[in-house]
Amino acid sequence: MLPAGHPAVQSPKIGVLITNLGTPDAPETGAVRRYLAQFLSDRRVVEIPPLLWQPILRGIILNVRPAKSAAAYREVWGPDGSPLASITKAQARALQARMGEQLVVDYAMRYGNPGIGEKIAWLKAHGCERILLAPLYPQYCGATTATANDAAFAELAKMRWQPAIRTLPPYYDDPAYIDALVIEVRRHLAALDFEPERLLASFHGMPQRTLDLGDPYHCHCRKTARLLAEALGRPVDVAFQSRFGRAKWLEPATDDTLEQLARDGVRRIAVVSPGFSADCLETLEEIAIRGREQFLEAGGSHFSYLPCLNDSDAGMDMLEKLVRREVSGWFAG
Numbered sequence: 001m002l003p004a005g006h007p008a009v010q011s012p013k014i015g016v017l018i019t020n021l022g023t024p025d026a027p028e029t030g031a032v033r034r035y036l037a038q039f040l041s042d043r044r045v046v047e048i049p050p051l052l053w054q055p056i057l058r059g060i061i062l063n064v065r066p067a068k069s070a071a072a073y074r075e076v077w078g079p080d081g082s083p084l085a086s087i088t089k090a091q092a093r094a095l096q097a098r099m100g101e102q103l104v105v106d107y108a109m110r111y112g113n114p115g116i117g118e119k120i121a122w123l124k125a126h127g128c129e130r131i132l133l134a135p136l137y138p139q140y141c142g143a144t145t146a147t148a149n150d151a152a153f154a155e156l157a158k159m160r161w162q163p164a165i166r167t168l169p170p171y172y173d174d175p176a177y178i179d180a181l182v183i184e185v186r187r188h189l190a191a192l193d194f195e196p197e198r199l200l201a202s203f204h205g206m207p208q209r210t211l212d213l214g215d216p217y218h219c220h221c222r223k224t225a226r227l228l229a230e231a232l233g234r235p236v237d238v239a240f241q242s243r244f245g246r247a248k249w250l251e252p253a254t255d256d257t258l259e260q261l262a263r264d265g266v267r268r269i270a271v272v273s274p275g276f277s278a279d280c281l282e283t284l285e286e287i288a289i290r291g292r293e294q295f296l297e298a299g300g301s302h303f304s305y306l307p308c309l310n311d312s313d314a315g316m317d318m319l320e321k322l323v324r325r326e327v328s329g330w331f332a333g
């Protein structure tokens, strides 16, 4: 109890920084090259010694890939820019509206703009003495979750007077997340004009070596899919997309799986990407455009890509719940 007449303890201002991977500023070769140079120089993403990797990256990849990727980005670019950027911005806005003045909500990107360091500095300058870092990856991966936190801590390393920090844990098996997926999958399936024979969950891949070294990502993806299948009461197939480079990646690969299913006689399929909190190049171009072509060319007749949680009511209910849980210990009692 506070002594009579003692002013109530003031809660310090709390910031919430949601982060995602990042995206180029424009669907043009130069912008994509700058983005890929930053992304693929991250040693959490490509774990090849820089003396070996940088000549390959600068000599080959950054000369060949940006033009191809820019063309893919143009296929999905919207009036508000890259889908990943516009959806992440909408999520931050919706979360701010739900939290009211209790919290300052902002968003940042690990690669490209707006950067994580700049937003941490901004939140601190605007009086946030406590900041929740929320990398929006349900499944933990060193190449996504950890590197987002690294970028924030690199900014803190420059500060004499740091804010206090919490990081959002992975939420791959959190009932709030599974519930949100179930609501959205059911809603989108109900709107289809066909009944899919199979539901495929396509997660972003990573090198097999990362799993062998102890990264929990693969296990997290598998558990999400199992819980989703149990909650939906129907089987969910799992595959890993977006293979990059020559090393062995997690299997089965989404493109091979789509072709194989069609060859095996599956005609109608729905694909969902539970590992992406926002639709992006990897879902809208690789799955919804190219995946569809692959499946139909291999003999399928009906294909539907079910959107990510994005800023849907169910997705925002989940995010609000996860964030409230993390910051609740920060309010003066």
Ligand SMILES: C=CC1=C(C)c2cc3[nH]c(cc4nc(cc5[nH]c(cc1n2)c(C)c5CCC(=O)O)C(CCC(=O)O)=C4C)c(C)c3C=C
Pocket (backbone or CB within 6 Å): 021, 022, 023, 024, 044, 045, 046, 065, 069, 082, 084, 137, 141, 143, 144, 204, 205, 206, 207, 217, 242, 244, 275, 276, 279, 280, 281, 282
């Ligand atoms: C959701 C989790 C993700 C993991 C795990 C991940 C690992 C990973 N990615 C690459 C290489 C690339 N990824 C690219 C795009 C991209 N990746 C994710 C998410 C994860 N990546 C997202 C959300 C996006 C889309 C960005 C957008 O602008 O919409 C790309 C760039 C696109 C391209 O040129 O094709 C590359 C390259 C590696 C090597 C890796 C694991 C180590």
Ligand SMILES: [Fe+2]
Pocket (backbone or CB within 6 Å): 204, 242
């Ligand atoms: Fe990726």
Ligand SMILES: [Fe+2]
Pocket (backbone or CB within 6 Å): 242, 281, 282, 286
């Ligand atoms: Fe891709």
